Amino acid sequence: MLKKVAANGIEFAVEDAGSGAPVLLIHGFPLTHEMWAEQIRFLSQSHRVIAPDLRGFGASQVVDSPATIETYADDLAAICEALEVKEPVAVCGFSMGGYILFEFWRKYPRKVRSLVLCDTRVVSDTPEVAKDRWKMADRVLDSGNESLVIGMVEKLFSPATISGHPALVQQTAAMMRANSPTGIAVALRAMAGRDDSTYLLAGIELPVKVIVGEDDVISTPAEMRGIAQAVPQAEFITIPVAGHLAPLENPDAVNIALTGL
Numbered sequence: 001m002l003k004k005v006a007a008n009g010i011e012f013a014v015e016d017a018g019s020g021a022p023v024l025l026i027h028g029f030p031l032t033h034e035m036w037a038e039q040i041r042f043l044s045q046s047h048r049v050i051a052p053d054l055r056g057f058g059a060s061q062v063v064d065s066p067a068t069i070e071t072y073a074d075d076l077a078a079i080c081e082a083l084e085v086k087e088p089v090a091v092c093g094f095s096m097g098g099y100i101l102f103e104f105w106r107k108y109p110r111k112v113r114s115l116v117l118c119d120t121r122v123v124s125d126t127p128e129v130a131k132d133r134w135k136m137a138d139r140v141l142d143s144g145n146e147s148l149v150i151g152m153v154e155k156l157f158s159p160a161t162i163s164g165h166p167a168l169v170q171q172t173a174a175m176m177r178a179n180s181p182t183g184i185a186v187a188l189r190a191m192a193g194r195d196d197s198t199y200l201l202a203g204i205e206l207p208v209k210v211i212v213g214e215d216d217v218i219s220t221p222a223e224m225r226g227i228a229q230a231v232p233q234a235e236f237i238t239i240p241v242a243g244h245l246a247p248l249e250n251p252d253a254v255n256i257a258l259t260g261l
């Protein structure tokens with residue numbers, strides 16, 4: 001059930017489904033909680049699933065003040081408190097959601113039961129990439145989301161998805177187009193300024209799943225395997241017939257990977 005939740009001074013749209021041990025799903029950029037539709041359906045049969053739209057995305061409030069990755073993590077902690085989540089959560093972060101996951105775990109370790117790193121990275125942006133994010137933020141604010149959407153689609157999906165499931169590609173592009181340019185710009189600048197989280201990996205003494213699409217060109221299987229090897233209790237899982245957007249491209253395989261959270 002989609003709820004409106006007041007947290008950290010703003011209003012969030014949050015899918016709150018099922019009952020049982022809580023799972024927090026953090027969507028990626030520039031998407032919404034709807035990217036997790038199949039995971040919500042699956043996990044809510046045995047868990048309480050909490051899947052918010054991040055600030056500035058989907059049906060959550062758009063705030064034009066600057067944010068950091070820590071800001072988004074603080075939002076999630078406040079959402080959990082507002083929803084009276086009493087026990088530690090399994091946190092699953094996709095792409096930008098993974099960046100937020102690391103900050104959430106660093107700042108609120110007692111709130112975390114286990115982690116799922118899904119098609120994400122631990123390194124910070126190079127100066128060149130950070131500069132490009134700032135340029136894109138300015139472009140989106142000036143002329144809307146279309147150039148961002150066009151530039152991202154081929155990077156997000158595997159060739160098999162692009163050729164075989166055009167409706168899914170079109171639906172995802174529509175999700176990106178519908179987001180607020182302001183929310184997108186704020187997120188781009190937050191990602192550009194994020195810290196490198198590599199130093200955290202060896203100290204994660206929790207069960208961790210590392211999930212990646214076999215054709216991911218953004219957070220590659222080789223890079224994510226390296227992440228898994230650096231975490232003491234990590235399980236590495238490759239999702240076939242999927243690129244960066246593995247939860248959407250091959251939801252059944254991702255759901256199987258999430259079993260046991």
